[in-house]
Every structure is written in C-alpha cells, then in structure tokens.
Amino acid sequence: MTVEVSELRVHYRTLRGSVQALDGASLEVGDGEVMGVVGESGCGKSTLGKSLIRMDGRMRHVGGSVRLGGEELPIADDRAMQRFRYHEVSLIPQYAMSAMNPTRRIGRMIRELLESRGVRYAEVRRELERRLELVGLGADVLKRFPIELSGGMKQRVVLVLSTLRDPSLLIADEATSALDVANQRAVAEALVQFRDRGFIGSMLFITHDLALVAQLADTVTVMYAGRSAESAPTSELLRRPRHPYTRMLLSAVPEVGTTIDESRQEGIPGSPPALLDPPSGCRFKDRCPLAFEQCATRPPFIEVASGHRVACWKAE
Amino acid sequence: MGRYLGRKAVLYALTFFVAVTVNWMIPRFMPGDPVQSMLGRASVSDPQARAAMEDHYARLFGLDVPLWKQYLGFWGSLFQGDLGTSVWLFPTPVTEVLLDAVPYSLVLLLPAILLSWVAGNRFGAFAARSRWLDNTALPLSYLLTATPYMWLGVLLAWGLGVVAGWFPATGAYSFALTPAFTWAFLSDAFAHWVLPFLSLFLVAFGGWAIGMRNLIIYELEADYSAYLRALGAPRRLVRRYAFRNAMLPQITGLALQLGTIVAGSLLTEVVFAYPGLGSLILEALNNRDFFLLQGAFLFIVIGVLIANLVVDVLYVVVDPRTRIQMQGGA
Numbered sequence A: 001m002t003v004e005v006s007e008l009r010v011h012y013r014t015l016r017g018s019v020q021a022l023d024g025a026s027l028e029v030g031d032g033e034v035m036g037v038v039g040e041s042g043c044g045k046s047t048l049g050k051s052l053i054r055m056d057g058r059m060r061h062v063g064g065s066v067r068l069g070g071e072e073l074p075i076a077d078d079r080a081m082q083r084f085r086y087h088e089v090s091l092i093p094q095y096a097m098s099a100m101n102p103t104r105r106i107g108r109m110i111r112e113l114l115e116s117r118g119v120r121y122a123e124v125r126r127e128l129e130r131r132l133e134l135v136g137l138g139a140d141v142l143k144r145f146p147i148e149l150s151g152g153m154k155q156r157v158v159l160v161l162s163t164l165r166d167p168s169l170l171i172a173d174e175a176t177s178a179l180d181v182a183n184q185r186a187v188a189e190a191l192v193q194f195r196d197r198g199f200i201g202s203m204l205f206i207t208h209d210l211a212l213v214a215q216l217a218d219t220v221t222v223m224y225a226g227r228s229a230e231s232a233p234t235s236e237l238l239r240r241p242r243h244p245y246t247r248m249l250l251s252a253v254p255e256v257g258t259t260i261d262e263s264r265q266e267g268i269p270g271s272p273p274a275l276l277d278p279p280s281g282c283r284f285k286d287r288c289p290l291a292f293e294q295c296a297t298r299p300p301f302i303e304v305a306s307g308h309r310v311a312c313w314k315a316e
Numbered sequence B: 001m002g003r004y005l006g007r008k009a010v011l012y013a014l015t016f017f018v019a020v021t022v023n024w025m026i027p028r029f030m031p032g033d034p035v036q037s038m039l040g041r042a043s044v045s046d047p048q049a050r051a052a053m054e055d056h057y058a059r060l061f062g063l064d065v066p067l068w069k070q071y072l073g074f075w076g077s078l079f080q081g082d083l084g085t086s087v088w089l090f091p092t093p094v095t096e097v098l099l100d101a102v103p104y105s106l107v108l109l110l111p112a113i114l115l116s117w118v119a120g121n122r123f124g125a126f127a128a129r130s131r132w133l134d135n136t137a138l139p140l141s142y143l144l145t146a147t148p149y150m151w152l153g154v155l156l157a158w159g160l161g162v163v164a165g166w167f168p169a170t171g172a173y174s175f176a177l178t179p180a181f182t183w184a185f186l187s188d189a190f191a192h193w194v195l196p197f198l199s200l201f202l203v204a205f206g207g208w209a210i211g212m213r214n215l216i217i218y219e220l221e222a223d224y225s226a227y228l229r230a231l232g233a234p235r236r237l238v239r240r241y242a243f244r245n246a247m248l249p250q251i252t253g254l255a256l257q258l259g260t261i262v263a264g265s266l267l268t269e270v271v272f273a274y275p276g277l278g279s280l281i282l283e284a285l286n287n288r289d290f291f292l293l294q295g296a297f298l299f300i301v302i303g304v305l306i307a308n309l310v311v312d313v314l315y316v317v318v319d320p321r322t323r324i325q326m327q328g329g330a
C-alpha cells in the first residue's frame, strides 16, 4: 500500500520544553517500494518510525497526517491505532538486539504475542518455521532463550517475527547497523527477499549506510533536523542531488560502507541545530554555503522534477 | 551446573566453619568464667570442697583440657547435636533449651518473611500502575522500611496492645493456659502472635513494595516491553512479563535481607517477651550463660545459611539466564 506522510510534526515533552524532533517531515512511498531514510544522528528518523506505529507517552502529535493506502492512520489515538499495529504496520526496532524478553523461550514469547493479538499460534507455526529457514535459522531457535543467540541471529528472529503478519508497511529502523558486514548484507537481502515474496508491502529502511541505500532502496528521503530535505528515486538522488545538504553528504562519502555520521566528521563543518529551540527558516542555514536572505523563511518541500522533491530556495 | 553448585557448597561450608569457630570462642574469650558463676550460686566456703567442685564443673563444661582439644571436641559433640549444658537452666542441655524456643521463632519468622515478600511484591506491582496509589502508598512504604523493627514493635505494643487493648502485648500465650491443641489455647496463642508478627511483617512489606514498584517501572521501560507494545500486545501481557522479570532481583533481595529480618525478629521477640531465640539470648546474656548464647547463635547461623541456600537454588531454577550460563560453564 502507498504511504503518504505529510508535514508530520511530533514533539517530545521534556522538563525543559518541547523537543521538536519531527517538524514537517513529508514522504511518499509507493506500493511495494523500499524507501531509504537517511540523515545524521538525531535528525528524527526513529521518531518518524515510532510515530507511524506507536507513540510513547512523551511524544505529542502536533500536526500533519499519515495515510496508509488512502486511509488516514489515527497515529495520535493509541486505541484506534491498535488494530493497525503488527497486522498492517510493523516495526523492526533500532534496539532489536534487546527486543525479546530475556526470560522467555523465543517460541513461547512469539506464541504469547500472537495469541494476545488474536492469532492462533498453531496456524502460523509452519509459516514461522519456513520463514526462519529463509533467513538461515533452524526451528530450534524457538526453543532457545535470546541470550543463546548471536546478535545476527537475534536480528533475524526479530525480522521474521515483525513481518509474520505480512504488514503493508514495515519500518526497519537500523535493522543492519549493529551487525558485521557479512550479516548486514544477509539481513538487507532477506528484507528485499521478503518484500519480493510479498511478505512486506512497502518499507521504510532507516539507516546511516548510504551504500546499502544505494543497493536496495527504490527511493530515498534525506532528513535534516526533523524535516524532509530531499526525496527522489535512488539513482536520481545519487546522480543529481539538489539540496546542498545532500550534496555535501554525498561528496563526503568517498567510498561505500562509510556512514553518514563518519562523513559528517570529515566533510560537513558545524553540527545540526538543537531541536529544543530550533532557529526559524531553513534549519540548514547555519551550515549552508549557499545561504542568503530568503533562507530566513522556511523553504517549501516542492517537486522540482518527477518524483523529486527538495526543500531549498536555491534548488531549481 | 555441577561446578556452580560445587562452588556454592564450598562457600557455604567455609561460612559454616568460620561461624562455628567464632561461636566456639564466645564462652572462652568473653569476660566471666562459667565455672566461677556456678560456684557463686552454690556459695561453698570450704576451700577443699570448692576446689573439688571447680574440678567437677570444669570437666562438665569441658574446660579441663588444652584449647585445641576443646576445639576439636566442640566439633565432635556438635555433630552429635550436643551443645553443652546451660548454666542458667543448669543442668538442662543447651540443645533442649533451644529446641523449646525455636518453634516460637519460626512461627513468627516464616510467615512474616514469606507473607511480606509475596504481599509486598504484589502491592508494589499494583502501586506502579496507579498514580494515586503511587503517591500515597509509596511515601508510607518508605516510612515503614525506614522504621527500625524494635521501634515499630514498641509502637504497636503500646497502640494496639496497651491503649486499644485489642491484642495482648506480651508472651506467647496467657499464663493460665498450658500449651495444647485445644481451641482455647490456639486462639489465645494466635492473639499473642498478631502484634509481633505485624511489626515484623510491616517493616519488611514496605521494603519489598518499594523495591518491586521501582523494578516494575524499570522493566516496563525496557526494550522488550516497548517492542511488545509497538506490536500491539495488550497491557496484560506486557505487565506479566515485567512482573516476572522484576521478581528475579527480588529473590536475590530476599537472600540478602534474611539476616536483617532475623536480627529484627530477635529484637521484636524481646519487645513482646515472645519466648523464642531472641528472648533466650537476652536471658543468656543476663545470666552470663555463654553456652546457651553460643548455641542460640549457632542455630541462627545454620538457619540463615539453609534459607540462603534454598533461595540460591530457587534463583537458578527460575532465571533461565543463570541456568544457561551455568550449562555453558560446566
């Protein structure tokens, strides 16, 4: 199903005020597409992911909307969201390594979760085992405790568990970041394979790794300080980046495998603005070499070519 | 598994050895000589008779041989259940005096420990989910745990015993009765049991409740809870997991707290003149009956060690992580 996020604003309530972690994030994912979501640490990627499935008690929906296959997702309404969770929208969390209850056997935890969501375990058991096999795991992992598994194995179990209900939208938040290179490839390929087999509808693939995005994403959204900076088909974005931030990101990545945070240290001077009290106008203006007077007002996120949207006054 | 238990066994054996040795030293290196104390009671003036009696008592207490022999002999008789002769209740054997008192201590301690643990954990978990309870019950629990056992005992004895007159505040049963399995005696004994039990129970209860409340909140913020909630798991399931995982540190806590609770119960017995080991220790001190004191301490040490062992084994059974690590290690 298609996913449309428009001008989504979600803030964190803190003692010092509200952190404007998402303040105008927009993106569109086509049916069956994989969209890579990239941006420096703290730019709101995980916040975006959480907003689409479950907001925690500190998060507050301030504005904007999310549509899934034309239907509006009631993201601010915890109860109304319930029927979408897991069945329609699912998540591989950034903390997948510690996502499973350490004192329950994995199979039992999965059974208890499924049955609490009204799914008979016996009915999906064979499918579960088949999918575990697809990611290279034997059915015996179900009898084990999480600490008996390696990090890569845990990541795969969570991948299978999260996608077991064939969600229309999967948010994969750094699903490969904690793994070594071989495991990264394997998990990324498993994700694409699951999409090809129809286990997953659309996917938001949140990552720091530009090389992985180049390989498996159909489209990319670059986020900066809680907002969408640029969004385009992957090859288009890599070949013709329009936003100064995207350009600096790409030019600062000399070889594949480098992550955005590493590139920032070498390439882009300065650091992103604090989101507790962000400056008005374009949030990149303090670091932007092209900044001029107009940048004091916020640039709209508009289409500059087919499927290519940019938020910059200088993008033509 | 075997290696783990083996290591534990060595540790327990070592603790036991040190405890027994320290115990053995009590009557021998404390001021006051048990032989002189017996002689003082007899008030014999004839020096020859006095010397003969001195000999007699020294042999009776086993003080007529070199120290190392006394020490070895102590171990020997210990394994035969012989802890010497009481000076205060001469010539009753110490073991007999102790066995009379132990049931009273157990009847107070076991329910107080177990019930406070179970109820405290349940209540703490319950308080964690209601802001109102959290705001009222929590400060109260802090107040309770911060109260010294003896202090709460005195307060209860005075308030509910003396002023309100709801429960008798001293002894284990009324003087007019003799212990028997009759309704009259049992109900009377129960009434006497309530206040000392309550003062032990309340202090421990507060501690467990606070511990549980904090642990539950921590577990509910843990990653596995967040993941379950994101996948739409109902609150019931998330709470069940959190409660179970929060119980594990509470089991360890139980092992750590046993000593404190036992010490508290000794004082509580004294406050309520409850005829258990605590009151016995007081008598032994007053009468300079070091053999009795020694025996009482030994009983307590053995009891606490056994209880600790039980908790240790229990922990291994309930926490898969230790179990698995042990399988890997052994």
Ligand SMILES: Nc1ncnc2c1ncn2[C@@H]1O[C@H](COP(=O)(O)OP(=O)(O)OP(=O)(O)O)[C@@H](O)[C@H]1O
Pocket (backbone or CB within 6 Å): A012, A013, A014, A019, A021, A040, A041, A042, A043, A044, A045, A046, A047, A048, A058, A094, A275
């Ligand atoms: N619970 C919270 N309370 C307050 N502020 C928060 C909270 N969680 C995140 N933030 C802030 O919101 C912003 C976005 O955080 P988020 O986790 O979405 O970043 P991210 O892009 O996922 O970063 P990373 O790449 O490091 O995972 C950050 O500035 C962060 O400090």
Ligand code: SF4
Pocket (backbone or CB within 6 Å): A243, A244, A245, A282, A283, A284, A285, A286, A288, A289, A290, A291, A292, A294, A295, A299, A311, A312, A313, A314, A315
């Ligand atoms: S809007 Fe202005 S400051 Fe922002 S990226 Fe474009 S040129 Fe730079």
Ligand SMILES: [Mg+2]
Pocket (backbone or CB within 6 Å): A045, A046, A047, A094, A173
């Ligand atoms: Mg993140």
